[in-house]
Amino acid sequence: MKPELGRSQSPAWRGVPPHMARRDLALWYRFLDRHGSEYQAIFYDVALGDGTDPGPDQLPEYRFGFIRLTRLRADAIAVRPAGWTLFEVRPAAGAGALGAIVTYRALWEADPPDKRPLEAILITDTIKPELRPIYAGQDVRILLV
Amino acid sequence: MGILEDLAALGKDVADPAAVADGIRLVAADPAGRMKLIQEWEAATGRPFPPALTHDLTAPGPVPP
Numbered sequence: 278m279k280p281e282l283g284r285s286q287s288p289a290w291r292g293v294p295p296h297m298a299r300r301d302l303a304l305w306y307r308f309l310d311r312h313g314s315e316y317q318a319i320f321y322d323v324a325l326g327d328g329t330d331p332g333p334d335q336l337p338e339y340r341f342g343f344i345r346l347t348r349l350r351a352d353a354i355a356v357r358p359a360g361w362t363l364f365e366v367r368p369a370a371g372a373g374a375l376g377a378i379v380t381y382r383a384l385w386e387a388d389p390p391d392k393r394p395l396e397a398i399l400i401t402d403t404i405k406p407e408l409r410p411i412y413a414g415q416d417v418r419i420l421l422v
Numbered sequence: 423m424g425i426l427e428d429l430a431a432l433g434k435d436v437a438d439p440a441a442v443a444d445g446i447r448l449v450a451a452d453p454a455g456r457m458k459l460i461q462e463w464e465a466a467t468g469r470p471f472p473p474a475l476t477h478d479l480t481a482p483g484p485v486p487p
Contacts, residue, residue: 278451279447279448281450282448282449283450284423285428285431287423317430318423338452341451341453342452344451345451345452356432356433358433390432391432391433
């Protein structure tokens with residue numbers, strides 16, 4: 278199933294995206310202050326994967342709502358003419374953030390919106406040195422902010 | 423941002439209804455959400471959206487797997 282991107286936001290927007298924790302938000306704002314202008318638009322809380330279908334006996338509104346609620350959610354995906362960028366925002370990132378990024382990227386690439394490439398970036402404030410090569414091995418860029 | 427900005431960000435030609443339909447499919451998965459986007463596009467462009475595409479986008483039909 279294709280991602281459900283939702284409405285876009287300008288990189289200048291400083292509201293509170295759905296499901297982004299406050300401590301994640303501080304990192305995200307720092308990232309936007311430094312790099313936001315590199316992107317055309319940002320989609321938040323992007324739904325990925327198939328979700329769970331409660332079945333055809335349900336009312337369509339309920340069925341669509343349940344599927345939407347049970348899909349996985351990427352923190353943010355930005356777009357520019359050259360391609361897409363998937364962001365995972367995680368203070369003191371560990372191995373779990375890598376699992377999230379790799380999973381979201383795989384779901385995106387299973388049915389992407391177009392042929393433009395997807396770059397994956399972890400935004401964090403600190404990460405253990407031994408994890409850096411593992412992230413690099415999965416082609417995930419680490420951005421300290 | 424508005425629907426025209428959403429579509430432009432997706433690389434869609436905002437004047438081409440077929441491209442607009444492709445973009446709307448990505449922004450909203452549910453028929454009701456898509457209908458709102460169609461209405462917003464109509465208001466922004468002053469043009470009617472093709473009924474056949476409206477039907478394709480908003481028919482309840484089977485939910486995608």
